[in-house]
Amino acid sequence: TQSTRPQRLLAAVQKNATRGDPRSVVLAIDQFCRQKEWAMNVGDEKGCILDSVVSEVNPGAVLELGTYCGYSAVRIACLLPPHGKIITLEFNPDNAAIARQVIAWAGLEEKIQLVVGASGDWIPKIKEQFGVKTFDLVFLDHWKDRYLPDTKLMEECGLLREGSILLADNVICPGTPDYLEYIRNSPRYKSQYFKSHLEYTKVEDGLEKSVFLG
Numbered sequence: 026t027q028s029t030r031p032q033r034l035l036a037a038v039q040k041n042a043t044r045g046d047p048r049s050v051v052l053a054i055d056q057f058c059r060q061k062e063w064a065m066n067v068g069d070e071k072g073c074i075l076d077s078v079v080s081e082v083n084p085g086a087v088l089e090l091g092t093y094c095g096y097s098a099v100r101i102a103c104l105l106p107p108h109g110k111i112i113t114l115e116f117n118p119d120n121a122a123i124a125r126q127v128i129a130w131a132g133l134e135e136k137i138q139l140v141v142g143a144s145g146d147w148i149p150k151i152k153e154q155f156g157v158k159t160f161d162l163v164f165l166d167h168w169k170d171r172y173l174p175d176t177k178l179m180e181e182c183g184l185l186r187e188g189s190i191l192l193a194d195n196v197i198c199p200g201t202p203d204y205l206e207y208i209r210n211s212p213r214y215k216s217q218y219f220k221s222h223l224e225y226t227k228v229e230d231g232l233e234k235s236v237f238l239g
């Protein structure tokens with residue numbers, strides 16, 4: 026039977042990356058996506074911006090919405106402080122199964138908690154289920170029309186504290202117009218746009234970094 030793109034991406038990781046070496050996993054995925062098949066990872070160019078934000082925030086608690094194959098979860102996790110953890114939500118169980126194996130190959134199972142389900146269902150349950158008080162960093166990379174409702178939901182559920190950072194992928198392509206409008210005009214956030222390109226292409230895209238002011 027025909028394999029899927031995530032399955033072929035995992036095979037490339039298992040063939041070209043070193044077990045327990047997260048950076049070799051990131052490199053193997055980027056090479057696969059540049060040389061073989063495009064895939065919707067945040068990628069190497071936007072990934073450098075992600076790295077600099079993670080390093081600056083030095084987060085103890087990270088929430089990622091949209092795991093896909095685990096590329097950004099691995100990229101974030103290898104920059105976390107010793108007791109730092111990331112909870113990553115994925116809707117598609119097949120992609121989650123691939124992501125678990127990518128995360129395992131990187132040797133980061135202890136730092137990454139992968140949860141399968143819809144953000145709207147899970148966000149209200151995170152505090153009680155995972156004993157999280159608030160998140161220092163949230164990386165939004167799921168359905169583009171869920172960025173805004175889920176940000177409002179995180180506010181309502183008390184998952185954000187003064188200084189929490191939201192970092193949103195794809196604010197230009199595919200685009201999240203309602204989220205951008207809200208976050209750039211809300212007195213409760215201070216936002217900054219990092220211009221870049223859609224992963225592995227020359228198409229414009231960027232990341233929006235927003236600080237929750239409380």
Ligand SMILES: O=C(NCCCCc1cc2ccncc2s1)c1cc(-c2ccc(F)cc2)cc(O)c1O
Nearest residue numbers: 065091114115116142143144166167168195198199
């Ligand atoms: O859709 C994208 N990403 C979300 C996938 C949806 C996965 C979900 C995870 C989850 C977890 C919890 N609740 C609900 C959900 S839904 C996406 C798409 C493109 C793109 C850009 C140009 C194209 F021509 C074609 C695709 C690029 C990107 O970087 C993306 O991130």
Ligand SMILES: [Mg+2]
Nearest residue numbers: 067166194195
């Ligand atoms: Mg994305």
